[in-house]
Amino acid sequence: MEAMTAATHHHPATTTRTTPAAVRATDTVTETTVQKATRYVLAGLRLALGWVFLWAFLDKLFGLGRATPAANAWIDGGSPTKGFLGKAVSGPFEGFYHSIAGAAWADWLFMIGLAGIGIALIAGVGIRIAAAAGSLLLVLMWTAVLPPENNPFMDDHLIYAGILAVLALTAAGNTLGLGTYWNRLPIVQKLPWLK
Numbered sequence: 001m002e003a004m005t006a007a008t009h010h011h012p013a014t015t016t017r018t019t020p021a022a023v024r025a026t027d028t029v030t031e032t033t034v035q036k037a038t039r040y041v042l043a044g045l046r047l048a049l050g051w052v053f054l055w056a057f058l059d060k061l062f063g064l065g066r067a068t069p070a071a072n073a074w075i076d077g078g079s080p081t082k083g084f085l086g087k088a089v090s091g092p093f094e095g096f097y098h099s100i101a102g103a104a105w106a107d108w109l110f111m112i113g114l115a116g117i118g119i120a121l122i123a124g125v126g127i128r129i130a131a132a133a134g135s136l137l138l139v140l141m142w143t144a145v146l147p148p149e150n151n152p153f154m155d156d157h158l159i160y161a162g163i164l165a166v167l168a169l170t171a172a173g174n175t176l177g178l179g180t181y182w183n184r185l186p187i188v189q190k191l192p193w194l195k
Helices: 033-062 082-088 094-100 104-123 127-143 156-169 179-184 186-190
Strands: 007-010 015-018
Touching (some): 033 104
C-alpha cells in the first residue's frame, strides 16, 4: 500500500511534488475493515437520528399517542408547540418560550424543521443543512429546560447536536443513503454547502 504522503519525483532538470492520486490515477484505494465499519456505524446513526426527527413530526402531526395525544394532533387543530413551551419549560428563557407557545409561525417552523431534518437525514441528502438546522433546533430545545433534570448542564439534546456535526463532517449520507448521487448534482457541486 502506498504511503499517503506526497511523493517527490526527481528529474534531472526539475523536482516536482505530486500527491499519490496524481502519481497513479488508476490505482484504487482499498478500504480497511475499520473504515468500512465506521462508514456503516455513521450511516446507522444518521438513520436513527433521522427517525427521531421524523417520528416527532409524525407524532405531532397525527397525534399518534406517544408524546402527542390524538386530541392534540396538529392536523386536527392542535398546536405542536403550545403544550411543551406553554407548560414544561423552565429556567432563564422561560418567559421567551411562554411568549411563543402556540404561535402559528412557531408551529410551522417547528414542524417544517422536524420533517425537513428527518427526511434529509434518512435520505442522506443535504446533510450539512440538516445538521446545522437540527443542531440549532436541539440547542434551542436544550435551553427550554435549564438546568437539565439529571445533570448540571449536559443532556441528550447536546449529544445529538454533536452527532449531527460528526455526520456533516464525514459525508455520512453516502453510505445507505443518496448522498453520492446528491453530491453529483450540478447545483450541489456549484454550492458545496448544500452537501
